[in-house]
Amino acid sequence: MTSANSGATRAFDDKRERLLRAAARCFNEKGYSGTSLKDVAIQLGLTDAAIYYYIAGKQELVYQCYMRAADIGQRVLDQAIAEGGSGFDVARRYLELHVAAHCGDEGPIAIMSEIPSLAPEHREDILTRSRTHSRNFETVLRRGIDDGSVVDCDVRMTGNAIMGAVNWIPKWFHGDPVVAEDAVRTFPEYLMRGLKP
Amino acid sequence: MTSANSGATRAFDDKRERLLRAAARCFNEKGYSGTSLKDVAIQLGLTDAAIYYYIAGKQELVYQCYMRAADIGQRVLDQAIAEGGSGFDVARRYLELHVAAHCGDEGPIAIMSEIPSLAPEHREDILTRSRTHSRNFETVLRRGIDDGSVVDCDVRMTGNAIMGAVNWIPKWFHGDPVVAEDAVRTFPEYLMRGLKP
DNA sequence: CCCTAATTTTAATCCGGATTAAAATTTTCG
DNA sequence: CGAAAATTTTAATCCGGATTAAAATTAGGG
Numbered sequence: 475m476t477s478a479n480s481g482a483t484r485a486f487d488d489k490r491e492r493l494l495r496a497a498a499r500c501f502n503e504k505g506y507s508g509t510s511l512k513d514v515a516i517q518l519g520l521t522d523a524a525i526y527y528y529i530a531g532k533q534e535l536v537y538q539c540y541m542r543a544a545d546i547g548q549r550v551l552d553q554a555i556a557e558g559g560s561g562f563d564v565a566r567r568y569l570e571l572h573v574a575a576h577c578g579d580e581g582p583i584a585i586m587s588e589i590p591s592l593a594p595e596h597r598e599d600i601l602t603r604s605r606t607h608s609r610n611f612e613t614v615l616r617r618g619i620d621d622g623s624v625v626d627c628d629v630r631m632t633g634n635a636i637m638g639a640v641n642w643i644p645k646w647f648h649g650d651p652v653v654a655e656d657a658v659r660t661f662p663e664y665l666m667r668g669l670k671p
Numbered sequence: 672m673t674s675a676n677s678g679a680t681r682a683f684d685d686k687r688e689r690l691l692r693a694a695a696r697c698f699n700e701k702g703y704s705g706t707s708l709k710d711v712a713i714q715l716g717l718t719d720a721a722i723y724y725y726i727a728g729k730q731e732l733v734y735q736c737y738m739r740a741a742d743i744g745q746r747v748l749d750q751a752i753a754e755g756g757s758g759f760d761v762a763r764r765y766l767e768l769h770v771a772a773h774c775g776d777e778g779p780i781a782i783m784s785e786i787p788s789l790a791p792e793h794r795e796d797i798l799t800r801s802r803t804h805s806r807n808f809e810t811v812l813r814r815g816i817d818d819g820s821v822v823d824c825d826v827r828m829t830g831n832a833i834m835g836a837v838n839w840i841p842k843w844f845h846g847d848p849v850v851a852e853d854a855v856r857t858f859p860e861y862l863m864r865g866l867k868p
Numbered sequence: 869c870c871c872t873a874a875t876t877t878t879a880a881t882c883c884g885g886a887t888t889a890a891a892a893t894t895t896t897c898g
Numbered sequence: 899c900g901a902a903a904a905t906t907t908t909a910a911t912c913c914g915g916a917t918t919a920a921a922a923t924t925a926g927g928g
Contacts, residue, residue, distance in 0.1 A: 486904090507704030508788030510885060523887085524906050532886065587784045591705030625864070631857035638839025639832040645783075646831055660828035667822070668865030683874090707915060720917085721876050729916065 490528050492518060498539045498584040502644045506536060506588045537596040539584035544603040546575050546583055551610055561618020562669060568614070569640070569662040576643040577654035585644050608633055618669070625671040636665050687725050689715060695736045695781040699841045703733060703785045734793040736781035741800040743772050743780055748807055758815020759866060765811070766837070766859040773840040774851035782841050805830055815866070822868040833862050 496517040500509040511532060512522040529535050550571035554564050576583055589600055612633045618624030639661070647653060693714040697706040708729060709719040726732050747768035751761050773780055786797055809830045815821030836858065844850060 483904090489905095504787045505703060505785040507702075508785065511887090512885080520905095521907055522885085523908080526887075527905065585784070587782070588702040588705060590701045627861060628853055628857045631853050632861050634839070634843055634854075635836040635858055635861050638837070638842070639835040641842075642831070642835025642839055645835070645838075656825055656828050657831075660825045661832055664824060664829050664832050664865050666865075667867075668861050668863075670864075680874090708917090709915080717875095718877055719915085720878080723917075724875065 486528075489518075493525065493528050494535075494538055494542055495581040497535050498542070499582045501536065501539060501587075502582050502585050503648075506591070511535075533593055533596070536584075536588055537592055537600070540586050540589070540592075540600045541603075543583045543586060544600060544607065546580060547572065547607050548603065548610070550575055551607065551614075555614065560621050560623035561614055561616070562623035562666070564614050565611075565618060565624070565669065566662055566666045568611070569636070569665055570658070572640055573643065573658050573661045576640070577647055577657050582644060585641065608637060611637070615669070622671065624669045627669070632669070639665060683725075686715075690722065690725050691732075691735055691739055692778040694732050695739070696779045698733065698736060698784075699779050699782050700845075703788070708732075730790055730793070733781075733785055734789055734797070737783050737786070737789075737797045738800075740780045740783060741797060741804065743777060744769065744804050745800065745807070747772055748804065748811075752811065757818050757820035758811055758813070759820035759863070761811050762808075762815060762821070762866065763859055763863045765808070766833070766862055767855070769837055770840065770855050770858045773837070774844055774854050779841060782838065805834060808834070812866075819868065821866045824866070829866070836862060 493514070497509075497514045500513050500517070504513065510522070511525050514535070515522045515525055525535070529538065551568050554568035554571060557564070557567055559567070574580075586600070586604065589597055589604075592600065612629040615624055615627070615629040615633060619626055619629070643657065647657060690711070694706075694711050697710050697714070701710065707719070708722050711732070712719045712722055722732070726735065748765050751765035751768060754761070754764055756764070771777075783797070783801065786794055786801075789797065809826040812821055812824070812826040812830060816823055816826070840854065844854060
């Protein structure tokens with residue numbers, strides 16, 4: 475079976491997922507150019523060439539890592555929205571979930587540092603998702619302003635600040651569970667305090 | 672004269688500075704691996720090989736970009752401290768200056784995305800400066816807590832959040848002066864609101 | 869104007885790592 | 899067990915971009 479595995483089996487998907495996580499870890503720690511497919515393969519007990527069984531190439535690998543990152547962000551935002559509450563409540567819940575995702579079992583989430591070097595279709599795809607996610611979060615903030623739970627502010631810029639703080643997490647978090655606890659406690663608390671009316 | 676120009680003339684230094692900015696812009700926009708020396712050279716109306724007259728190689732170029740970024744961060748922090756005031760005042764002033772540096776004439780400041788792929792000596796150097804800067808900012812926060820101007824908080828994590836928000840700026844800021852104004856106004860305001868007791 | 873140093877270009881070379889093809893091994897399941 | 903599919907490896911190949919060396923051009927001072 476080719477790597478264009480469409481009728482993907484369970485085992486195949488699992489390994490692919492492990493591949494994406496290993497790649498995300500490498501990319502976050504060593505940078506894109508500093509990561510060779512061999513580095514990624516070694517983490518899986520494989521040879522570099524074996525990676526091509528799961529993915530078309532390095533480009534595709536980054537792309538998939540970023541897709542995964544975008545999906546996780548969107549998923550936790552959706553969940554926070556689904557749980558309901560005021561704009562403030564939703565935003566706080568979103569931060570709790572997203573920080574937990576970064577620091578928890580969800581494994582390392584790739585920092586989107588190489589978007590411009592993606593293939594055009596991929597780049598567009600990621601940028602669209604990324605923008606959508608930002609806009610959705612801004613909508614939550616705006617709703618909070620409307621319902622009086624969030625201070626009146628520039629939602630675009632405030633969103634940029636909050637997203638930046640969260641997106642930067644992989645830069646300093648390297649798996650220490652003690653640090654993870656601190657982050658999960660402090661981040662939502664601090665970031666939301668600035669939103670109180 | 673070799674590129675190890677030590678008795679550097681004025682013109683030489685100026686061109687070197689322009690080189691670093693062009694490189695920072697490229698790295699921020701296209702990523703490290705996505706940037707070829709040719710890309711950088713074109714911005715200066717030069718040939719790729721000419722860059723070697725000013726700098727030892729691509730590694731060195733990133734390193735110098737990061738040094739510049741670290742220096743700017745430290746400089747504005749020092750300035751904010753020098754201007755005095757409560758811990759809160761210093762922190763706010765620092766944010767104003769740093770955001771302005773990112774969005775203003777100081778030109779693009781390189782995002783430190785490729786630290787691990789630097790040569791060991793360079794890596795250590797950058798990491799040390801980066802850590803020092805973070806610790807210095809944490810000290811400011813702690814001072815603010817002591818003098819009652821800043822809410823009691825985990826200074827390490829709060830510092831991580833603030834630094835992340837600022838460091839992420841180059842990801843979405845691409846030179847629009849209108850956006851720059853928004854950022855300079857909103858960032859310090861929002862980030863400091865979360866520090867009020 | 870000429871000489872020397874500074875700057876830039878041209879034209880290779882070099883190299884690591886991505887990619888590929890074919891072969892070998894392992895797994896699945898009748 | 900044995901055949902077919904799935905998975906991995908071995909062993910090239912390939913290639914873009916970094917780097918280098920030497921030549922050409924430009925700039926400035928006597």
